[in-house]
Amino acid sequence: MSDISPITGSCLCGRITLKIDSLNRDVVACHCRQCRKQTGHFVAATRADNDQLTVEGAENINWYQASPEAERGFCQHCGSLLMWRAMNSTHTSIMAGCLDAPTGLKVDRHIYVDDKGDYYTIEPDVPTFAQSD
Ligand SMILES: [Zn+2]
Numbered sequence: 001m002s003d004i005s006p007i008t009g010s011c012l013c014g015r016i017t018l019k020i021d022s023l024n025r026d027v028v029a030c031h032c033r034q035c036r037k038q039t040g041h042f043v044a045a046t047r048a049d050n051d052q053l054t055v056e057g058a059e060n061i062n063w064y065q066a067s068p069e070a071e072r073g074f075c076q077h078c079g080s081l082l083m084w085r086a087m088n089s090t091h092t093s094i095m096a097g098c099l100d101a102p103t104g105l106k107v108d109r110h111i112y113v114d115d116k117g118d119y120y121t122i123e124p125d126v127p128t129f130a131q132s133d
């Protein structure tokens with residue numbers, strides 16, 4: 001877990017910035033079909049309680065609901081995927097790639113590996129789960 005606070009991040013064009021006072025999880029890599037299709041590879045996301053997350057430029061976020069359970073927030077200008085959240089949840093997953101280094105984070109598990117692409121391998125020392133963890 002990261003002990004760096006606050007952690008900052010942004011989309012590629014900079015219209016949306018994030019400040020996270022406290023994260024509550026290391027990075028989970030999700031290889032499900034929805035994450036692969038949206039990102040072009042797979043998702044790697046940490047997570048914070050909503051009251052620890054400050055978003056500037058939120059009017060630039062488009063939320064796409066790929067399933068009834070969750071929605072995915074991306075910048076409507078540059079396309080950067082920034083957030084994933086279950087409907088009515090008290091926490092938000094935050095894409096690790098949008099965060100500024102150092103993050104103090106590491107990938108601690110891979111999920112939905114049954115759906116993973118056939119063109120890459122997962123490092124053998126990180127736990128994997130066929131579906132959710
Ligand atoms: Zn942007």
Ligand SMILES: [Zn+2]
Pocket residue numbers: 030031032033034035036043112
């Ligand atoms: Zn996924």
